[in-house]
Amino acid sequence: MKLKKKDRQEQLTQMIEETPFITDEELANKFGVSIQTIRLDRLELSIPELRERIKNVANKNWNETVRALPIDEVIGEVVNLELDNLAISILDIHEEHVFSRNQIARGHHLxxxxxxxxxxxxNDELALTANAEISFTRPVKLGERVVAKASVVGNDQKRTIIEVKSFVNNEIVFEGKFYMYRNTDK
Amino acid sequence: MKLKKKDRQEQLTQMIEETPFITDEELANKFGVSIQTIRLDRLELSIPELRERIKNVANKNWNETVRALPIDEVIGEVVNLELDNLAISILDIHEEHVFSRNQIARGHHLxxxxxxxxxxxxNDELALTANAEISFTRPVKLGERVVAKASVVGNDQKRTIIEVKSFVNNEIVFEGKFYMYRNTDK
DNA sequence: TCCACTATTAAGACTAGGTCCTAATAGTAA
DNA sequence: TTACTATTAGGACCTAGTCTTAATAGTGGA
Structure with a gap:
């Protein structure tokens, strides 16, 4: 038996979320309904057309660009980014980040x-860490939210110096000075 | 005076690279030529149409988003361990360890x-990193095998100092001095 | 069984942002 | 002037839609 409208719409939502690059025609085939039905469904569910969806995916990243690193490759969630100036990310400490023995976050995650x-x-195609001086000023526990703030503090020809301070509730938990190689001269 | 064809095409290439979401019409206005000219230019330069360009950007993002990269619990394989003295582990650099852009291992894995x-x-119940000075002496590429050697170089009441040197084929790629907190006094 | 209602399908006009092709015109160098 | 490149114009066609109107199918209740 064919799916009920409600079920179809649920599956449709999920399917588009998983594979946003799917056309109405392909969807119509999958569900054994007409293209018009799919379009009515999208209308009811406020799901934009294919080309808009593609644009959204594309935009997500292009949106004032992370050049050296695609934004999804950053550990933690970037909440603010000004290239060559400062950046902020948050990382929630879960089970997989802590030592099982004592629930303290393993240093390498920070x-x-x-x-x-x-x-x-x-703001460069290539950026590699050359040196770093770091300190872990207090242990971070399971469930805590770490806010990392990076700021560019210096530049010479081939290097950029960046200071990162990480906080849990305004209390500093990690501090680091990173000496980074860039691809191009300043 | 209007730009020569060659100059226009150079600028066009650059402009599309910088802002790939630009239509032929907008480009035509910017250069004060007709849409057809822009299309001939794109044809000559093998630059795909707007919708294809957007798709490319979207695709790239999608691929990189799907591949989440949590750090494994197992960071290298320990091949030798003498507590309070030295330890050796090996880590093979795979896809998930490198920047997709340049195939260089991300520093935090090392x-x-x-x-x-x-x-x-x-040799203690609790060991936490307090400080570290590290340097990445040469980039590590996809497929290389990193051998890390840790040796205890000092102890005081509450701290242990450990030096770690990592090699690829006897060539040093990473060096670090870790100041670790212990739970118990020595 | 008929009515009301929802769900589905169909058809047509229109859109953006193109492709592909042909043809006309402008500008320049020999 | 001729030959050539560069540019512009126009039309047919494409995809993946939009928006609108209208017809049909299926189901539940009185």
Whole structure:
């Protein structure tokens, strides 16, 4: 038996979410209904047309661009980014980040958040960490939210110096100074 | 005076690279030529139409988004361990460790290998990284095998100092000095 | 069984942002 | 002037839609 309208619309929503590059025609075939039905469904569900969906996916990243690092490769969620100036990301500490023994976040996760933010803030095709001085000023526990703030503090020909400070509730938990290689001269 | 064809085409290429979401019509206005001229230019330069360009950007993002990269619990494979003395682990650099753009291993993976080795070598219930000075001496590429060697170089009441050196084919790629907190006094 | 109602399908006009093709015109160098 | 490149114009066609109107199918209730 054919799906009821409601079920079809639920599956449709999910399918488009999973594979947004699907046309109405393909959807119509999958569900064994006409294109018009699919269009009515999209209308009711406020799902934009294919070309708009593609644009949204494209825009998501292009939106004032992370050049050295695609934004989804940053550890943590970037909430603010001004290239060559500053960047902020948040990372919620979950089970997979902590030592099972004591529920304390493993250092490399904090480092990864800070380091990838340092890479992201650099407005260049290539950015690699050369050196870093870091300190973990207090342990971070399961469930805490770490806010990392990266700011560019210096530039010479081939290097950029970035300071990252990470906080939990305004309390500093990590501090790092990253000396980064860039691809191009300033 | 109007731009020569060659100059226009150069600028066109650059402009589309910078802002790929631009239509032929907008380009035609910017250069003060007809739409047809822009289309001939794109044809000669093998630049795809707007909708294709958007698709490319979207696709790229989609591919990179889908491939989430959480850091594995296992950071390298420990091949030798003498508590309170030295430890060795190996880490093979795969797709998930590198920047998609240039196939160079992301710093935090090398850090994670070294840091987790530093934690492992300490013969104590609790070991946390307090500070670290690290340097990445040469980029590590996809497919390379990183061998990290950690050795305890000092102890005071509450701290242990550990040096980690990571190699690819006997060539040093990473160096770090980790100042670790222990739970118990020595 | 008929009525009301929802769900579905169909058809037509129009859109953006193109492709592909042919043809006319402008500008320039030999 | 001739030959050539560069530019512009126009039309047919394309995809993946939009928006509108209208017809039909299917189902539940009195």
């Amino acid at each position: 480092f990864a958040q800070a380091n990838s933010l340092a890479v992201a803030v650099i | 850090f994670a290998q070294a840091n987790s080795l530093a934690v492992a070598v300490i």
